[in-house]
Amino acid sequence: xxxxxxxxxxxxxxxxxxxxxxxxxxxxxxxxxxxxxxxxxxxxxxxxxxxxxxxxxxxxxxxxxxxxxxxxxxxxxxxxxxxxxxxxxxxxxxxxxxxxxxxxxxxxxxxxxxxxxxxxxxxxxxxxxxxxxxxxxxxxxxxxxxxxxxxxxxxxxxxxxxxxxxxxxxxxxxxxxxxxxxxxxxxxxxxxxxx
Numbered sequence: 001x002x003x004x005x006x007x008x009x010x011x012x013x014x015x016x017x018x019x020x021x022x023x024x025x026x027x028x029x030x031x032x033x034x035x036x037x038x039x040x041x042x043x044x045x046x047x048x049x050x051x052x053x054x055x056x057x058x059x060x061x062x063x064x065x066x067x068x069x070x071x072x073x074x075x076x077x078x079x080x081x082x083x084x085x086x087x088x089x090x091x092x093x094x095x096x097x098x099x100x101x102x103x104x105x106x107x108x109x110x111x112x113x114x115x116x117x118x119x120x121x122x123x124x125x126x127x128x129x130x131x132x133x134x135x136x137x138x139x140x141x142x143x144x145x146x147x148x149x150x151x152x153x154x155x156x157x158x159x160x161x162x163x164x165x166x167x168x169x170x171x172x173x174x175x176x177x178x179x180x181x182x183x184x185x186x187x188x189x190x191x192x193x194x195x
Contacts, residue, residue, distance in 0.1 A: 026109075027111065027114050029117070030116070031127065033106055033131065036106060036126075037103075040068060043069045045103075046070050046101055046193045046194070047069075047102060048068045049104065050105070050106045050138040050140050051064060051107050051141060052108055052145060053112060054152055054158065055081075055158075056156050057158075058157060060157050061080075061081050062077065062161065063077075063086065065093070066140050066141045068140050071144065071178055072190050073170050073186065074093055075093075075166035075167070075170045076089045076090060077089065079159075083114045087115040087118050090123070091123055094125060095122070099124065100194065102123055102125045103126070104127070105126070106137070106141075107127065107130070107138075108129070113127070144173070147173060148169075151169050151172075173186070175187050
């Protein structure tokens with residue numbers, strides 16, 4: 001029966017996949033999600049994003065950033081997972097967005113965004129971090145990453161995708177009707193909010 005589900009899996013997660021008892025570095029001067037502006041919670045004003053990485057075979061990865069209000073998704077081609085590469089990639093793609101869509105970005109506690117101060121300085125976006133082991137605090141991004149697995153199946157390499165190819169995939173997702181938006185597309189909702 002589970003083969004008919006979108007994710008083809010019978011359960012939500014593997015109970016054996018855990019980071020307990022692993023040593024984890026701490027992001028210095030991380031600003032907690034508790035300090036994020038209240039308007040980000042309302043999902044009415046665009047510009048409050050959630051971000052993460054999708055990881056593929058051989059530790060290849062793609063950055064994902066999703067707007068909380070419109071569900072508009074931006075994909076970021078990354079040659080590595082180190083903070084310098086992620087900072088450069090996020091800066092490159094986020095500065096392509098209109099200034100009105102660059103308010104906040106909420107990330108998990110991954111060390112790939114340890115250079116969050118430079119991301120903030122380069123883009124004008126205030127960066128916040130979810131609490132440890134609390135993926136539901138970035139639920140929009142987690143759900144979108146699940147949808148993106150249709151294009152990037154687990155176990156496949158993500159290294160061969162160019163930024164242009166990622167932009168095409170993001171456009172497909174941004175023009176897909178969403179139940180959470182009353183069956184509007186993210187692109188439609190963005191156009192409505194910006195005008």
